[in-house]
Amino acid sequence: MTTSPFKTTAIVVAAVAMIAAAGCTRRTPPPTPVDPGTPSQPTTPTGPSVPTGPVDGAVIPGSVRDFTINVGDRVYFDFDSYSIRSDASRVLAAQAGWLSRYPQVQIRIEGNADERGTREYNLALGARRAEAVRSFLIANGIPASRIDTISYGKERPIAFGSNEQAWAQNRNAHTTITGGAPQ
């Protein structure tokens, strides 16, 4: 039988009554197992036009490595901003071109923020950044149905450190390929 780690042991401070004794008993419901919730599974790659696996470490066109190395899977933002910078728009235009060539590929855009903000506000800020990238890609011909978005707020930084260089790296939107391409 599983019990809650947070369960309070049989309780308390009942009290002897010299003035008045209130009889009052509660039953604790039987403990039940914790259900931590099952995250949904990422989309499985499907479709006949999927390029097949890497050979001898070479970068296969249409693969995740091809996208990461030759296109760029991350764009960066200014502090408390979700405007697409000019350096980011070049990367995103290349992402749109690549995604047009491989129409079976599904992506998830993950918005990130640096540590200089509260957790909740930064979740909202990361969502804005993910949406800014999504809008850019849609405007460049990628169907909305191929794009998921999420915000990681400041919870999944890529760089250690409490300095401008680390903050600049952590203010980003990352495009993850979730299906339709080999590694």
Add this chain to the structure above:
Amino acid sequence: MRLTALIAPLCLALATLGAQPAMAQSGQPAGEDVVISEGVLRDLPIAIAPFQGPRGQEIAQVISANLERSGFFDPIDPAAFIQQNPGVDVEPQFAQWTQINAQTLLVGQVNVDGDGRLRVNFRLWDTVQQTQLLGFQFTSTPENWRRVAHKISDAVYQRLTGELGYFDTRIVFVAEDGRGPNRTTRLGVMDQDGFNPSYLPATDAIVMTPRFSSTHQRVTYMALGEDYTRIYLLDLETGRQESLGEFEGVVFAPRFSPDGRRIAFSLERGGNSDIYVMTLQGRQLTRLTSDPGIDTSPSFSPDGSRIVFNSDRGGRPRLYVMNADGSGQRPISSGSGNYHTPVWSPCGDMIAFTKQQGGRFHIGVMNASGGGERILSSSYYQEGPTWAPNGRYLMFFRGEAGESPHLWITDVTGRILRPAPYGGAASDPAWSPLLDPPAADFGGAVGASGGSCLAAGG
């Protein structure tokens, strides 16, 4: 009588100790005597004699540590005591206590009943007036001896400050391991003094912003997975948890309504975060804000009629208040800097917040109507204040650059600022309500039935 659940208010009768033959005192508050009032900056010297009987010394130590941490009391080192082992049923040698400047004296006795339960008698004396201020008895199963100590602490605190106590409470928080890209998180629950911590197992998800329901031993929190966000409801007694639902878009910043029947939270759609409220029964979703700015961190007023929240609709993050149906939205913060994470005091009179200004983070309070801002703590990074149920203390988390955060405590005057008694790296604390209502009228400005606050209307 055996009480097993924390869910309902403990149906608690507690005994008033009989008066000594020579002492025609009742257990009830006496009148003008030692009462701490605000503005008195000297801590009240109190002698807490080791309780006699099993666990007696430990119970006295827990009480002493609680009262010392409150910032109102200066427990006297037992090594200075002249009268040794004062009995609970004997009038103390008052002169021997006033001689060491002990204006108040707590004595106690622990007995083990035939069924193994602890019976703890205690008396609080005013050594100057030579009167009894309190005399009560608690019984409990032996493993709950710390809770007995917390309840006695609450009785003493309330009797001498006139405010509701806050020691018989728990904290839910996020235990942190590692930093930056290597950070993992677990949900933890502990007593307010850092003892009895327990944890949910870590998962792949990052857990954030747990918050207590005010009416149940129930917690809501946010989980951030690789490809999902979810708001959970966790029952601390059974360990059972359920998701609030599946939403299109990021869900975050959950907080219960005061009646525990609804949760306000942020839901993001198309990059725009707005505040919604959902009923727990029936899962009815109502949208409260529709501004294109970020709207997040909702927190209800204690009467449930209004919500304070965080919005950048005016160009930068500020605090706003609206009616609980979303009408009447207006800003309340007026200072410069960025305001975040507003939390309404359980007394209704103040709002605690996080502020970013000058490259640092600050915890502060302001009047619920805006104005009267006071900064209580500042550091490289801190956020997430949570109120003790008496509306006097705030716990939050704080860290310096490159360090993991830790839990800290301050009070609304800023007089107290110190690490909370939990040594591990931790964040996002949330203070529970009192686990039971006060067991009796311990005197002061609040009575046994007198709400969960400082003085009425205070």
